[in-house]
Amino acid sequence: MRTLVQRVRYARVRVDGTVVGEIGPGLLVFVAFAPTDTAEVLRWMAHKLLHLRIFPDATGRMNRSLQEVRGGLLVVSQFTLYGDVRRGFRPSFTDAASPDQARRLYEEFLQLCRQYPVPVACGVFGAMMEVELLNDGPVTIWIEREAGE
Numbered sequence: 439m440r441t442l443v444q445r446v447r448y449a450r451v452r453v454d455g456t457v458v459g460e461i462g463p464g465l466l467v468f469v470a471f472a473p474t475d476t477a478e479v480l481r482w483m484a485h486k487l488l489h490l491r492i493f494p495d496a497t498g499r500m501n502r503s504l505q506e507v508r509g510g511l512l513v514v515s516q517f518t519l520y521g522d523v524r525r526g527f528r529p530s531f532t533d534a535a536s537p538d539q540a541r542r543l544y545e546e547f548l549q550l551c552r553q554y555p556v557p558v559a560c561g562v563f564g565a566m567m568e569v570e571l572l573n574d575g576p577v578t579i580w581i582e583r584e585a586g587e
Contacts, residue, residue, distance in 0.1 A: 439475045439483055439543075439584075440519040442468040445492055445577035449512045451561040452568040459559035461510030465490075466571050470519035471535040471543040474585045480543065482583055484550040487511070492577050500577075504556055511551055514561040514569060515544050537564060 443465055450460035467487060493502040493509070504511060517540060521529030535543060541563050551558045561567045 439472060439479050439582065440470045441483060441487070441581045442516075442519060443487065443490070443492075443579045443581060444571065445574045446512075447572040447574045449569065449571035451512065451514055451559075452570070453562050453565045458562055458567075459512050459514075461512045461557060461559050463507065463574070464509030464511055464556070465504055466512045466514070466569070468514050468516040468519060469544065469547065470515070470517050471540045472520065472533060472584070473535045473539060475535065475543055476585045477546065479583050479585055480547045480550055483581065484547065484554070486581060486583075488551070488554045488556065490579070492579065505554065508556070510557040510559065512559045512561075513544075513548060513551060514567065515540065515563045 446464060446466045448462050449466040450457050465487065488505055489503050491503050492500050493507045495501040517531060517534045520531055520534035522533060523529050544563050548560055
């Protein structure tokens with residue numbers, strides 16, 4: 439499982455010109471799944487994201503979590519995080535989960551995130567989406583976890 443996490447002042451996602459998910463201050467998380475991802479990996483990632491201390495405390499130090507600042511979480515599926523460009527110029531996506539498996543994992547991951555006391559919004563799986571955001575910092579972090587780690 440791979441995520442690209444951005445601390446944002448706001449973020450929204452549109453499909454066909456209509457806003458389908460939106461948050462104020464919080465985390466925009468692009469997420470992709472591998473065929474080997476398990477429920478344990480999903481639980482680990484949800485816990486990591488909701489406890490990640492990347493929001494400033496009173497002294498300006500990154501020391502507060504999403505829950506502590508009462509921020510929102512916008513989760514957007516993005517299989518292209520598994521794009522492999524080591525050979526050639528067109529990415530290969532053979533390391534990504536199949537669309538059916540990824541959809542199931544995405545829904546499970548959203549359910550896990552919604553168990554935490556923060557607003558959770560999302561994009562539309564498999565849709566062409568426009569993502570608008572105002573990066574805060576900027577703070578952008580790559581988090582990856584494989585089954586068995």
